[in-house]
Amino acid sequence: MKLPMSWLSDYMDAEGITPKEYADRLTMTGSKVEGVENLGSEIDKVVAGRVLTCEDHPDSDHLHVCTVDAGTGEELQIVCGAPNVKAGITVPVALHGSTLPGGVKIKKGKLRGVVSNGMICSHDELGISEGLLGYEPEYGILILPDDIKPGTDIKDVFGLNENIVEFEITSNRPDCFSIIGLARESALTFGREFSVPKPEFTEAQDNIADHLSVEVLDKDKCLRYCARMVKNVKIGPSPAWMRERLHACGVRSINNIVDITNYVLLEYGQPMHAFDLRDLEDNKIIVRRAADGEVIKTLDEQDRKLTNDDLVIADGKRAVAIAGVMGGFNSEVKDDTTTVIFESATFDAASVRLTAQRVGLRTEASSRYEKGLDYNNTVPAVERACQLVEQLCCGEVCSGMLDVVGNVKERITIPFRPDKINKFLGTDIDESEMLRYFKALGIEVDNMTLIPPTFRPDLEGEADIAEEVARFHGYDKIPTTLLSGEATCGGKTPEQKLADKIGELLCAQGMNEIYTMTFISPSNFDKIGLSADSPLRNTVKIKNPLGEDTSVMRTSTIPSMLDILSRNYNYRNASARLFEQGKIFLPKEGEKLPDEPVVVTLGMYGADEDFFTLKGVVEELLEQLHINNASFTAVKDNPTYHPGRAAKVTANGTELGIIGQIHPSVSKKYGIDVPCYAAELSFDALKAAIDYDIKYSPLPKFPAxxxxxxxxxxxxxxxxxxxxxxxxxxxxxxxxxxxxxxxxxxxxxxxxxxxxxxxxxxxxxxxxxxxxxxxxxxxxxxxxxxxxxxxxx
Amino acid sequence: MKQKLEEIRAAVQGALAEAKDMDALEQIRIKYLGKKGELTAVLKGMGKLSKEERPVIGALANEIRSKLENAIDTKKAQLESALEELRLAAEVVDVTMPGKKKELGGLHPLTQVMNTIKDTFIGMGFEIAEGPEVELDYYNFEALNIPKNHPARDTQDTFYIDDDVVLRTQTSPMQIRVMEQTKPPIRVIAPGRVYRSDSVDATHSPVFHQIEGLVVDKGVTMADLKGTLETFIHELYGNDTKVRFRPHHFPFTEPSAEVDVSCFVCGGEGCSVCKGEGWIESLGCGMVHPKVLENCGIDPEVYSGFAFGLGLERIAMRKYDINDLRLFTENDLRFLKQF
Structure with missing residues (x-):
């Protein structure tokens, strides 16, 4: 959300607050400022100037030599190549030593032997968009209105001195997606006055009710629908001040009526739509569910297929808008529109969200509606639009408003227990301080009961109230204390201690720990030679993977280990000893969640490595863990391993895992051309095999x-x-x-x-x-x- | 006779001074003190002396014998030590040559940083809990006050297994699992892997690690939350690090905060690393939402608690100045060997 600081002043006293101070303090009351931008920061020493004379350059077929009054007290000679330059026009002049967007510096110089004391600029060179200008500029230099005095800073001409504050608004605060919402937070943060004047305007005799009816068929999905009518509309550009503010907020200027709806959206946080009354068949607005398969062409000229769960705004015959998402192409405001219906409505948040998802459209409107908007904001917003119509002289506001209220939630109440709040926060905040915050936030206080305003759906309980108090009291003023209460001894579980120990023992044998991805490509199962009916092919599958390569949760750690061995081999690391203590994921019949056992995986290659160096590491590990009676028996039929160099490891009848040389055809598939060795040991089996009962045996007294x-x-x-x-x-x-x-x-x-x-x-x-x-x-x-x-x- | 003895003494002393090695020394001993030596010969002639002279000369002879023996021993020790020196001089080694090492391996940098964090919290009485990575939607979202269709689900791009099962997007479901299984007082951290559908680049990975913390007891306050996390951050980054708690929003905590620490590069002045803010976002936290306590059968009127979550990779990257997240899972030995 972007906020031009000048707009703030419409609703609060922002005198003397610097952008830096504003950003810092708003951040600390919970409206995180991402940055402050000054639109004109890249423009320096560019002023309005009047072209006094304009002659052809003696040595060029397209250059002109002009004299310009740029308010500097002397006539400046400037060479200009634009076809539209002529005496008597007012233009932007980049003076000697000036800067233009993109870091361009303008200096005095000679063009084909004629001195030029600066440059006359086009709108592009100043970085000024057509939307901000409000008209399509002719080709060449930018011609300014004649009433601008020579010497006026060009940034003042286009409102480019504006400081724009960019906020990160959290999803629980739809009210802060508006200038007014942010002004309310800002005023309380700085302890200043805040007020929103009621929009005022005069109404023509003509009543909307004689031209249109509004019917809401689904009152759960449509919480309120307000409509106002404006006649004798004159579509045209909106004034500079409005274009500048829209531009500052990143909104493109279209025409006065559309600009008004966007302006109110930004200011009140209330999405609005303007229909052309001509296009509303049967002079009706019906808010209803779409028929399954009903198609509407939206403003972006795309056909959208709807379902019965989607809410539409319809006229007597067809849908004219997808409620809360986008207007229809069939009823949009056109250049010759004369009568406009302003819609200001609120819809059920989840419904808008689902519809937006279904049709794949996320708009300014839908992203606000899906957070839950205030049904009490529709009337002020539509009235503000009417006020702007009057202010911009672009139509006559008709009398009356059509207003249908749906099934809105009852207002909630929260008990006010100042002691509980203080106990919860660890503070000692005065009740009167809390009440001051509530008043400024629009929270009504009735005896010891709080009634949050309807624009704050996030205030549901005492914890929420405590947060409001904490925010404005200042998180930094909450003391820091250490935990008291019953002591807990803390520590690691036996499993965690064993994992630590295994890590240490393997490190001591030159093994380096690795971390690998736990999802893999199912093609690995072929690469490691698993038979078609191997139970390891039964995986937990990701429904929406990033790609085939990461689409199943691994049931074996060998592919991950071979990937890493291969990478090291390809990086020309001469030898490698690696280990991982990582999970595999084994689906369990009849259970939602899989088993997630940990496998201790070893992997190595190198000139000094063979089956017995690997076996030595495993034997040393088992001995140090006090796993006695380990035995190794040849395994000839594991397709991943060399048929003559693999062994099953058991201790006291329990299988611990397998060790061996990786089958040469398997390692080759992973791009490893040298023998490599691996072991897979079950963490749980290791744990079960440990002899924890260690007793001392006396040292020998007699010779051997x-x-x-x-x-x-x-x-x-x-x-x-x-x-x-x-x-x-x-x-x-x-x-x-x-x-x-x-x-x-x-x-x-x-x-x-x-x-x-x-x-x-x-x-x-x-x-x-x-x-x-x-x-x-x-x-x-x-x-x-x-x-x-x-x-x- | 007395004169004869004195002559022997002088002769021995003279010979000793000349003696260059052990052989010469042995020759001297044999010549004078041996069975057929000169001093022995003198003593053998004692019988010819008078009764009065005998004890006097006898005493003198013994004295001289003992002194000569001592002198020979001393000389012997001197020669031996000179020999030892020669031998040692011949054994000199070039101490700048490399040592003979048994090459050890090492723990992954993420494990090392994780261990530091675990130790800090264990010191504050925390236990360590672990839980599943393939998780029920209920634990990952719903019990954490994030119902279906909640906008907060948008910010966490979730991998789904089916409608009810996800790859956990956060370690926060461990809050629920712990509270369902344990009665307060609870002090626990839950480190683990989490998954988000982010494509891999220098700062994003679909798999990364978080550490969740949870404290629930009677009378736990937001001031306790601040104190605990400040202690932790000072342990991790040093006591000079400044800590800032800033209001934020998480569906499962209320009040919620983000914790910023002063920038490591500029110390708070503002630089390119902290985007001029002087602060770096480091973890999220808050008081456990009453609805979350209720979901776990804990009465929020009696108990309160706080929770926090931090990203392991980010801490490790900062600690070791690592600028690319991918290095952690590439596992190039040239990288792993640096920690």
Missing amino acids: VTRDIAMLVDRETPVAEIEAVIRKSAGKLLEDIKLFDVYEGEQIPEGKKSVAYSAVFRAADRSLTGDEVQEVFDKVLKNLASELDAQLR
């Missing part, structure tokens, strides 16, 4: 005996099986075993591999003897031989 075991086994025998046999056979005396060598190749028979362990034996209560160890060792060897066909080396 270390023996190495080297053997040949079948190439396919997993070392986990060898370890299982050793552990089972050695029993309690075995403290630890470590794999230290696996070798295939020269000197090893085909189909075999050499595996070497170092085993540590220890008893808690004595030093082991050589015989004791040998006995256990022999048993181990025997079992390895019998169970795995191992040959000792």
Whole structure:
């Protein structure tokens, strides 16, 4: 909402308030100022001048050499190339050292050898629109009315000295989408007088009721309909002052009648419409619902198809306007219009909003109506329009007004409890101060009951009243206190603490945390090789996505991880270790909302990375989290992973997730040409697998005996099986075993591999003897031989 | 004999002064103090002395022996220390050569900033709540006093799953979920992802993070709201930061406010960053609307509360001088490694 500061003065005493002070204080009472603009700020030292003489340039076929009286006390010689320059006209003159819009500087100079002391300007060069001029200027320089004195600043001629304040108005304050509404706020902010005089005008004998009838068929959707008639209308341009104000508010001047409706819209915040009476068939206005499929051509010459939920203004035969949205093309004011009907009405906010949405039209009018307008504003607004008609001498106002009131809401009342307000705000504001604000805001006080004005639909309860008090008392004057009351201990939940810990442990292993988008393209499911019937293809789908690329909520974090690995690979980062703790979204049968489990996802590539560096990170993570007995079993049939380099991770029978090399054909689809590795671990499963019961085991008092075991086994025998046999056979005396060598190749028979362990034996209560160890060792060897066909080396 | 002893003493002292290494030192010891050494020989001749002379010479001989032994030990220590010095000198390293590092990873900058914020509120007795990102329209809008067809829905471009389910546009639905599940006193923050149908550019993203705060108790005032948020902002941006509460409108709080902080670049003078205003919009807040309390079965005549919401990305961008929101989700290691 734009407010020219001069307009404010029509309703309040704004004397001596600087634009800066105005902007600062209005912002602090809740009308946020976005900025203050001065229309003429780019124009400097441009004045009106009279052309005294005009001769042809001696050395040019189109330039003229003029002498100009620009009120400077001397005759200025100026060279001008415009075809319409001639002696005796008044024109805008940019003097030596002047500035024009766009930062153009004008200086004294020579044109084809003739001195020119400035420039005669066109309307374009001054940035003055046709609308502001009120007529179409001829080609060439701008010719000003003769009564303008030479030397007059051009900014005064066109009202360009105006300071225009731009407000951000919140949706709860439709009343502030008007000059009067803002003046009311401004006056109270500055403690100045505010008043809106009742519009006055004389009425011709002719009564509207003899020419028109108004019938409202849907009184829920139309809350009030007022109509006034103006006859002997003379359509023409509106006066400069009106054009300047409209221009300042960003509204294009059309003609006097349309300008009046727009002027009242800005001033009173009440949308108005002007019909040509000739076009109203049967001299009737009927406010009714549209028939399903009824078509109306709106002012913008577009055909709009309506439904039975849309409200229209109709004459005896057809719709002439979509109520609250836009007028019809068939009944608009034309150059030869002689009798005008002013409509000033209020409609149900939600109904206008839905209609505007349905027909895809958001207009000045609809954007105001959908916030809820005051049915008591229609009469003053239409009267103001009549007053302006009289003032502009563009017609005769007929007597009488047609006024139909619909089903308006009953006025609400709010109890006034000053103590409660103070207790709520934490303040100590005097009751009399509160009453002063209420009066200025138009809130009626009846004993200890408040009745908000109808233009403030946002005032519904005591909290709203408290806000009014706080706004004008000043938010900055409310003290700052710390919370009292019952102490709460605060803190993180066990899940949040675990997430923190997982993050720390992964960082300690060189993994960097990433944040990825949670919606993905469904094409990813093919890219990661999911089968056509994979349950992961059952997704939460977005009805109105930005694009196919972001149209489903992810059911796997792998596509996101591969995207990021790929991006880093393409940025030529030589290696990457990444992790994410992010949600996936799994639809749940019979439930509105999906499950949103968190997946701990690891991803890596680089010269030093292989399956075992990834496995090492996962093992370290599990150990540090006190997840014991983790085991890894080969997975050959997960299409996302390499069939020979993937494993399911389980602990105590619970599946934690999967780790492995991404299938080369999958990583290739993501543009990664090197092996890359990933792990997906369920956060919930990790949490469930943690052994929280940590107990100290006494440190050993007796020495250990270390023996190495080297053997040949079948190439396919997993070392986990060898370890299982050793552990089972050695029993309690075995403290630890470590794999230290696996070798295939020269000197090893085909189909075999050499595996070497170092085993540590220890008893808690004595030093082991050589015989004791040998006995256990022999048993181990025997079992390895019998169970795995191992040959000792 | 006494003279002989003195001669030995002098000879040893002379030899010690000449000794250059451990071998020479050992030779001296053997020559004079060894089993077949000169001093030992002297002592062996003690039997020939008179009864009176024997204790005198004996004492002298022992004294000289002990002194010589000490002298040899001292010399030995000197030689050893000289050797150690030589050895250490040979072990010199170039301390400017790079260290042998185990490369660590790091938390995403958003997590780091989030952790700072969480810690601040935990210190004030707040708990941390989490909730669903795919949310019922009821929680995201209706229970927050934003019925269907409310103009406020326009300002939040919503992703819909179906008529009743949306991707949450704000963390505010957590206010409702918390109040439905917990009885006052409530002090909670709820950080999380939110979604708006904005196209991606340097300052917009369809996915970003908010942190919602909620306090409900008997006698909570707007002054408490101001105090709590001022404390938080001072923790986050430093005590010199000026804070301004300005009236605003949110459907689920009344009174509502926007909180501005003094511009980090100009400190309030006005510059291009703050568009000349000297202030930067930083969060929205207000007293919980009585209708919202009622929607959660909390009696607004007994309880009151406040709520606030802030954008995580904006805080992180300001803290680290990041000018492009997209960097957070691109996850380029060259970016991630800087925090």
